[in-house]
Amino acid sequence: MGETRGDRAFDIVNILFLCIITVLVIYPLLFVLSASISNPAKVFAGELWLWPKEITFDGYKRIFANKDIMTGYGNTILYTFVGTAVNVVLTICAAYPMSRKDLKGRNVLTVLIVFTMFFTGGLIPTYLIVKDLGLLDSIWAMILPNAIAVYNVIIMRTYFQTSIPSEMQEAASIDGCDNFRILTRVVLPLSMPILAVMVLFYSVAHWNAFFNALIYLSDRTKFPLQLILREILIQGQTQDMVDMNDDTLMRKMMEAESIKYGVVVVANLPVLMLYPFLQRYFVKGMMIGALKG
Amino acid sequence: MRLRKRLLPYARNWQLYLLLVPVIAYYVVFEYVPMYGVQIAFKNFLASKGIWGSPWVGFKHFERFFESYFFWRLLLNTLGISLYQLAVGFPVPILLALMINEVRKPLFRRFVQTVTYAPHFLSTVVLVGLLFIFLNPNTGLVNNFLKLIGLEPVAFMTEPGWFKSIYVLSGVWQQMGWSSIIYLAALSGIDPQLHEAARVDGATRLQRIRHVNLPGIMPTIIILLILQIGSLMGVGFEKVFLMQNSLNMDSSDVISTYVYRSGILGAQYSFSAAVGLFNSVVNFVLLLLVNLIARRMNQTSLW
Numbered sequence: 001m002g003e004t005r006g007d008r009a010f011d012i013v014n015i016l017f018l019c020i021i022t023v024l025v026i027y028p029l030l031f032v033l034s035a036s037i038s039n040p041a042k043v044f045a046g047e048l049w050l051w052p053k054e055i056t057f058d059g060y061k062r063i064f065a066n067k068d069i070m071t072g073y074g075n076t077i078l079y080t081f082v083g084t085a086v087n088v089v090l091t092i093c094a095a096y097p098m099s100r101k102d103l104k105g106r107n108v109l110t111v112l113i114v115f116t117m118f119f120t121g122g123l124i125p126t127y128l129i130v131k132d133l134g135l136l137d138s139i140w141a142m143i144l145p146n147a148i149a150v151y152n153v154i155i156m157r158t159y160f161q162t163s164i165p166s167e168m169q170e171a172a173s174i175d176g177c178d179n180f181r182i183l184t185r186v187v188l189p190l191s192m193p194i195l196a197v198m199v200l201f202y203s204v205a206h207w208n209a210f211f212n213a214l215i216y217l218s219d220r221t222k223f224p225l226q227l228i229l230r231e232i233l234i235q236g237q238t239q240d241m242v243d244m245n246d247d248t249l250m251r252k253m254m255e256a257e258s259i260k261y262g263v264v265v266v267a268n269l270p271v272l273m274l275y276p277f278l279q280r281y282f283v284k285g286m287m288i289g290a291l292k293g
Numbered sequence: 294m295r296l297r298k299r300l301l302p303y304a305r306n307w308q309l310y311l312l313l314v315p316v317i318a319y320y321v322v323f324e325y326v327p328m329y330g331v332q333i334a335f336k337n338f339l340a341s342k343g344i345w346g347s348p349w350v351g352f353k354h355f356e357r358f359f360e361s362y363f364f365w366r367l368l369l370n371t372l373g374i375s376l377y378q379l380a381v382g383f384p385v386p387i388l389l390a391l392m393i394n395e396v397r398k399p400l401f402r403r404f405v406q407t408v409t410y411a412p413h414f415l416s417t418v419v420l421v422g423l424l425f426i427f428l429n430p431n432t433g434l435v436n437n438f439l440k441l442i443g444l445e446p447v448a449f450m451t452e453p454g455w456f457k458s459i460y461v462l463s464g465v466w467q468q469m470g471w472s473s474i475i476y477l478a479a480l481s482g483i484d485p486q487l488h489e490a491a492r493v494d495g496a497t498r499l500q501r502i503r504h505v506n507l508p509g510i511m512p513t514i515i516i517l518l519i520l521q522i523g524s525l526m527g528v529g530f531e532k533v534f535l536m537q538n539s540l541n542m543d544s545s546d547v548i549s550t551y552v553y554r555s556g557i558l559g560a561q562y563s564f565s566a567a568v569g570l571f572n573s574v575v576n577f578v579l580l581l582l583v584n585l586i587a588r589r590m591n592q593t594s595l596w
Contacts, residue, residue, distance in 0.1 A: 097312055104303055132343075
């Protein structure tokens, strides 16, 4: 079947459009990267368009010398590790039994869990519970209120049901495996792709989490990176990072800008570096959730 | 004996129930107790008496909210942002997926996908921070460009008229690639024979997209549309809150930010729980309604 002229024209227009979209998406990201290692004066004067000018790492030096950012970074790493571990374990605890057709009460459970996707108690009652439990200002306020995401449970349950033959589980059961052993020896080893997806989804969520910290934390030493970033990027609090000996206000403003570019890079580097490697996994995970959710 | 028979299916899977214990505990404590706690919206919450002991006051807080100066502003902003987002943000990922699906060079296809997914991984704080950097009236790239082509710089972030557009368009920028994954999955599930048949009948590429691909992903589109409309009142707190400032309040104040201000900051727990409950109920009713309409019209629905 030959290609018509119209088809070829369509191809060209299509690819052109996609190129424009790609440029629009990637340009701001590259710009930030360039700006973060450029002389702030050049950025400030609007002379920077894409490639870095007069490369300097001063902004980064200031960032790594800043105590708040480093504490925030440490906290975020801690919350991400502990939080993701709790998330993944609990999601397995929910998804595996729900995937078993022979589990009595499975439908009631599904309804109860899915219902929470559509209706919640809302901010204030949830806040009061967390407060009553004495979790305010503790690491657990960052972890427990979002310990399970319904959507991820559904994705995982679907994976267990569709990708792991139930005959295999029955065979293991006949061989004398109890349910724990079936889960740990048969099901989980076959579920590495979906576990990778879960780790990615949950850890990115923890890395970027801002809302719980804003509401539940008031102790600065427990602040995650995102709260510190908010102060720097949005509220413009960069005074304590800029060299007070700098003579002019202009100079200070420029340095503040360069710090902003730098923190964007520093905050996202781990996630952005990780993601191309995990891409094939998360696309798979999204598709499992999408097609059979 | 009969009792033992009835209990057998439970006993055999006792370990599965054991696994579920922490899960159920989580859902009870952090989802269902708050739902029960919603009753403080109908009470005058006194910290000394707790949620359960505080006195009932009926619909007082709701009435106060409906009569307040803020009510219409909050409602119109909440719906305005959502509808704008629905109108612009919903079709774009579909178009993107249809376009990506037509690319036959695997390398280019992978490249476009990798790039367009990337912004999804930026945090809201960083995204809004980028907006402030790029839209800064003095130093921002966008205004540098406007000056370059001889236009006046615009104070995008403090001008109420720009708020909704910036909110929606930056959302499209961040999420279009990610949202397109679902449609790409649906597109890959379309039977190639349908395309063959259409080609034999002389359909052009565009015609095949319209008459084969689009109908093929229609069920997915409808499901996602229902979900979107079902969260029409749920404009995300984080991004609006971060973009908000005293100058753009007229167009940026939404129900969720108001609940935060009056509840968490102002400690008016009962009142803002009432506002929040109003929001969730409208949302839930919308979801039921849209689902019902969708089911009547073409048999695709959430349940």
